[in-house]
Amino acid sequence: MNQLQENLSVSEAREIFQESCYVFGLTLDGEGRGIDIHESGIVDKPLWFHFDYSEPGSEECLEAMGIAPEVVQSIVRQDTRPRTLVMKEGVLVILRAINVNPGDEPDDMVSVRLWIEPKRLITVRQRRVFSAQNIRESLARGEGPRNIQELVVGLVEVIADGIGGYIDSMEERMDLIEDAQETNGLAGLRSRVSALRRQAATVRRYLAPQRDALDNLYRQSKGI
Numbered sequence: 565m566n567q568l569q570e571n572l573s574v575s576e577a578r579e580i581f582q583e584s585c586y587v588f589g590l591t592l593d594g595e596g597r598g599i600d601i602h603e604s605g606i607v608d609k610p611l612w613f614h615f616d617y618s619e620p621g622s623e624e625c626l627e628a629m630g631i632a633p634e635v636v637q638s639i640v641r642q643d644t645r646p647r648t649l650v651m652k653e654g655v656l657v658i659l660r661a662i663n664v665n666p667g668d669e670p671d672d673m674v675s676v677r678l679w680i681e682p683k684r685l686i687t688v689r690q691r692r693v694f695s696a697q698n699i700r701e702s703l704a705r706g707e708g709p710r711n712i713q714e715l716v717v718g719l720v721e722v723i724a725d726g727i728g729g730y731i732d733s734m735e736e737r738m739d740l741i742e743d744a745q746e747t748n749g750l751a752g753l754r755s756r757v758s759a760l761r762r763q764a765a766t767v768r769r770y771l772a773p774q775r776d777a778l779d780n781l782y783r784q785s786k787g788i
Contacts, residue, residue, distance in 0.1 A: 610685075
């Protein structure tokens with residue numbers, strides 16, 4: 565019996581799948597492919613569920629999935645910093661990713677919340693998280709993670725790559741500003757430097773706690 569069946573009847577599961585907070589659910593086939601839960605049925609294989617906590621009914625749905633109310637409160641909290649919390653039932657990881665949503669500022673980092681169990685991962689977001697979309701697309705191609713451990717690692721790697729790419733782009737912009745300063749003087753450059761400093765400070769705010777959260781996750785990974 566898998567994690568979903570232990571907590572929900574089939575009819576209760578179907579009700580959750582109809583809620584606006586439910587984004588998608590996939591069964592990992594163990595060979596790199598993810599099959600929509602509606603097509604695969606509820607089988608004894610690793611499961612990945614993705615929710616939007618800003619939608620109505622999110623807390624009730626997460627509790628119906630068998631997550632303890634106190635954990636749900638941490639998952640749906642508005643203002644969170646990166647951290648890892650190890651519990652008997654699973655591991656809660658809260659991370660930040662670069663915001664690539666159209667019209668948003670990249671340094672306005674989006675929160676990604678992961679509830680990790682041996683055969684089930686529940687991810688929760690408010691704004692669209694493209695790292696989750698990237699992994700979902702790789703699973704659709706049959707080139708994705710084969711189990712929960714690989715799924716978590718894949719998500720973390722995509723998030724880290726996004727942060728690294730953004731930092732690289734900031735360094736390139738700083739180089740351009742320095743070149744412009746040498747050729748054109750200081751006029752008009754002060755505001756550009758100030759903007760970059762603000763963006764760097766915003767990202768840096770999350771990097772240290774994110775590193776600590778991932779270090780903690782790594783130390784606990786053998787038990788996941």
